[in-house]
Amino acid sequence: MIAEKQILSxxxxxxxxxxxxxxxxxxxxxxxxxxxxxQEEYRYxxxxxxxxxxxxxxxxxxxxxGVATFYSHFALEPKGKYVIRVCDGTxxxxxxxxxxxxxxxxxxxxxxxxxxxxxxxxxxxTVSCLGACGLAPVMVINDEVHGQMTPEKTGTLxxxxxxxxxxxxRNN
Amino acid sequence: MQETINLESVAAQYxxxxxxxxxxxxxxxxxxxxxxGSEKVRNAFLNYIRESGLHVKVELKPEENHKGIFLxxxxxxxxxxxxxxxxxxxxxxxxxxxxxxDVKEIVDRTIKENKAVERLLYEDPSSGEKCKGxxxxxxxxxxxxxxxxQCGHINPEDINEYISIGGxxxxxxxxxxxxxxxxxxxxxxxxxxxxGGGGFPTGRKWDLTRIQQEKKKYVICNGDEGDPGAFMDRxxxxxxPHSVIEGxxxxxxxxxxxxxxxxxxxxxxxxxxxxxxxxxxxxxxxxLGDDVFASGKSLRVHVMEGAGAFVCGEETALIAxxxxxxxxxxxxxxxxxxxxxxxxxxxxxxxxxxxxxxxxIKMGAGEFRKIGNAKSPGTKTFALTGHVRNTGLIEVPFxxxxxEIVYNIGGGVTNNDGTLAEDGFKSVQIGGPxxxxxxxxxxxxxxxxxxxxxxxxxxxxxxxxxxxxQTCMVKIARFFMQFTQNESCGKCVLCREGTKQMLALLDDIxxxxxxxxxxxxxxxxxxxxKKGSLCGLGKTAPNPVLSTMKHFRKEYTExxxxxxxxxxxxxxxxAPEINPELCKGCTVCTKKCPVGAIxxxxxxxxxxxxxxxxxxxxxxxxxxxxxITGV
Numbered sequence: 001m002i003a004e005k006q007i008l009s010x011x012x013x014x015x016x017x018x019x020x021x022x023x024x025x026x027x028x029x030x031x032x033x034x035x036x037x038x039q040e041e042y043r044y045x046x047x048x049x050x051x052x053x054x055x056x057x058x059x060x061x062x063x064x065x066g067v068a069t070f071y072s073h074f075a076l077e078p079k080g081k082y083v084i085r086v087c088d089g090t091x092x093x094x095x096x097x098x099x100x101x102x103x104x105x106x107x108x109x110x111x112x113x114x115x116x117x118x119x120x121x122x123x124x125x126t127v128s129c130l131g132a133c134g135l136a137p138v139m140v141i142n143d144e145v146h147g148q149m150t151p152e153k154t155g156t157l158x159x160x161x162x163x164x165x166x167x168x169x170r171n172n
Numbered sequence: 173m174q175e176t177i178n179l180e181s182v183a184a185q186y187x188x189x190x191x192x193x194x195x196x197x198x199x200x201x202x203x204x205x206x207x208x209g210s211e212k213v214r215n216a217f218l219n220y221i222r223e224s225g226l227h228v229k230v231e232l233k234p235e236e237n238h239k240g241i242f243l244x245x246x247x248x249x250x251x252x253x254x255x256x257x258x259x260x261x262x263x264x265x266x267x268x269x270x271x272x273x274d275v276k277e278i279v280d281r282t283i284k285e286n287k288a289v290e291r292l293l294y295e296d297p298s299s300g301e302k303c304k305g306x307x308x309x310x311x312x313x314x315x316x317x318x319x320x321x322q323c324g325h326i327n328p329e330d331i332n333e334y335i336s337i338g339g340x341x342x343x344x345x346x347x348x349x350x351x352x353x354x355x356x357x358x359x360x361x362x363x364x365x366x367x368g369g370g371g372f373p374t375g376r377k378w379d380l381t382r383i384q385q386e387k388k389k390y391v392i393c394n395g396d397e398g399d400p401g402a403f404m405d406r407x408x409x410x411x412x413p414h415s416v417i418e419g420x421x422x423x424x425x426x427x428x429x430x431x432x433x434x435x436x437x438x439x440x441x442x443x444x445x446x447x448x449x450x451x452x453x454x455x456x457x458x459x460l461g462d463d464v465f466a467s468g469k470s471l472r473v474h475v476m477e478g479a480g481a482f483v484c485g486e487e488t489a490l491i492a493x494x495x496x497x498x499x500x501x502x503x504x505x506x507x508x509x510x511x512x513x514x515x516x517x518x519x520x521x522x523x524x525x526x527x528x529x530x531x532x533i534k535m536g537a538g539e540f541r542k543i544g545n546a547k548s549p550g551t552k553t554f555a556l557t558g559h560v561r562n563t564g565l566i567e568v569p570f571x572x573x574x575x576e577i578v579y580n581i582g583g584g585v586t587n588n589d590g591t592l593a594e595d596g597f598k599s600v601q602i603g604g605p606x607x608x609x610x611x612x613x614x615x616x617x618x619x620x621x622x623x624x625x626x627x628x629x630x631x632x633x634x635x636x637x638x639x640x641x642q643t644c645m646v647k648i649a650r651f652f653m654q655f656t657q658n659e660s661c662g663k664c665v666l667c668r669e670g671t672k673q674m675l676a677l678l679d680d681i682x683x684x685x686x687x688x689x690x691x692x693x694x695x696x697x698x699x700x701x702k703k704g705s706l707c708g709l710g711k712t713a714p715n716p717v718l719s720t721m722k723h724f725r726k727e728y729t730e731x732x733x734x735x736x737x738x739x740x741x742x743x744x745x746x747a748p749e750i751n752p753e754l755c756k757g758c759t760v761c762t763k764k765c766p767v768g769a770i771x772x773x774x775x776x777x778x779x780x781x782x783x784x785x786x787x788x789x790x791x792x793x794x795x796x797x798x799x800i801t802g803v
Binding site: 031094095136143147 | 203204206207208252253397398399400401402403406437438439440441476477478479480481482493494495496497498499555557558559563564565588601604635637639643648651652655658659661
């Protein structure tokens, strides 16, 4: 009886995850699309969800964790509201993409280890190629692509977001 | 029973509805143009045309038979730097860098009065003349667009338009009149080689899978394209997704597969969306499904998003990833042709290869062989990027020289500030992290699979990064090493540890800790990693290092012996310099220099000989005018 209750409350807690698992018919071969869908829901992969997915798919948690850590697309830590992805593909690199990342780090007080601001507003990532090389250097903020960037433009862009967030906070 | 689609009547109907358009405005909706705001331009057109009282159509409906303006979107037109691009048909006008504010003038002048808006036309920088359309722009006229021909013209989200230009006729031929053996023979005869990097003959790969006795077989389309600096697969998937689906259909028929996967990079959301839409539309049209072209054969195509792992470009790793595992490669044999996805015979082809297949079936192997050169027939798309005036996506026949690409299509090498550099060419990095660097002496080498392997480079997926004289080759080598080191799956010791140590050695060179022995060690280690790794990632990881060491040895030596980076990219190795504008020729520094590296006449700006200089900094300390920097 207690076990049943526990299962019920767990299922309720992971309602969205259950829906996703159902959509992929609990098929362990679909682990990657399942994790992608879960990540879309939570914006990252919380540990307890990973364990829940493993149990539901009849896989060892190590196997699921192994997959989640292997692919760069999966995040095990929560990300900020604005994910800034600076492209460091060859084309962007030779056109100075790293100076864009430096501006972001300096402005937001981030470093190699600390990639998310404490207020959970920004996360900085460098990605290997976004495939918009014709516009190098490129950075993407959430889904918006910004091409032919300069350090100055990057700084302005971040200031604008901070300003927008401040006025949003004031008005609410 | 599935109804068989009549391609001819769909095409005729589509062409009929096209007749009712006075104009067609095509707005580039490739990733590059979208980033530059092409969506806003499209909306501005839609609003202004409506406001003007003209009839605008965004979708062609067969029953709609009154005249109007057809507004459609296309995939990447290649000329990314000039985006957003807008084409006006039937006038053949191509407007570049169009902003929403320009829309009114375009409609008023071009649509209403049939006149071109001169200021929005591309100006050829060499002649200063305005180019009317793609027929006059050197960037386009020097290319031969074959696989990309329809990208940028047709609406990628309209299956009827693809059918109207002869689409799916090759798939129908493959399913109804050709035997699997015929198809394999035709592809083999065409000499088509895999465009993903290796250049393995496609026909042979298919035939090896065809002869397997298993009932269940798979086709996988590799759209993972992880090479930094390459985006041709993305453009094909975004610009002409049906050509990829048709290629998959022909491959499936050739080997006897009834299930196929398209593995697309998750970083390419637009490509994912368009491929998914293409599969759905093909299913709804009765092209894909249980009874393909009434042949009794079925085919299901699944779309799967990759999760960001470069090593998944490796066939066996890609298979592991589709099976829901870590994308680790496994030793071959068995080859995927024998035991691939879920241990069934599997063919894996790259996007560009598959998009070429329908064209070969349509034109015949003989005709196809007339393009390109004997051992590498056909064309190759390249992503032309870096320090070159016209960056973008290009397509040329195999055998085209680098000089043609860099100077005539690319419009020449640029300085870091974007201005044209007359004598600025230093190198071209080709083939991404698996490739190598080409130099001035290779400018006239015909580019094809074999000519490049001969000099330690490879076509790879086709990334071409042009670099000017201000680029440090050691740093470029380090950049690629960092990439492969990050992307190594960690299975082989030599790849996992070797690339890490190579990176550390490169850091030593860049930061001034290295000696001549470092170079020897680096070379030795590079060869060991090449030899001792299981998959293509490890085997080719040392290529950028080895090829730069070969062609730019002097630069490496300069870094380790003179502790000097002539391009001034390595911050630890900046050489001292005297600013001639500040130097008054007081000779104080000459007297302070312990090794006599500074020379010059009194009252004239002095010079430092960097090969003698020991960078003690005494000169800079002594200079009261702060004319000496870099120590």
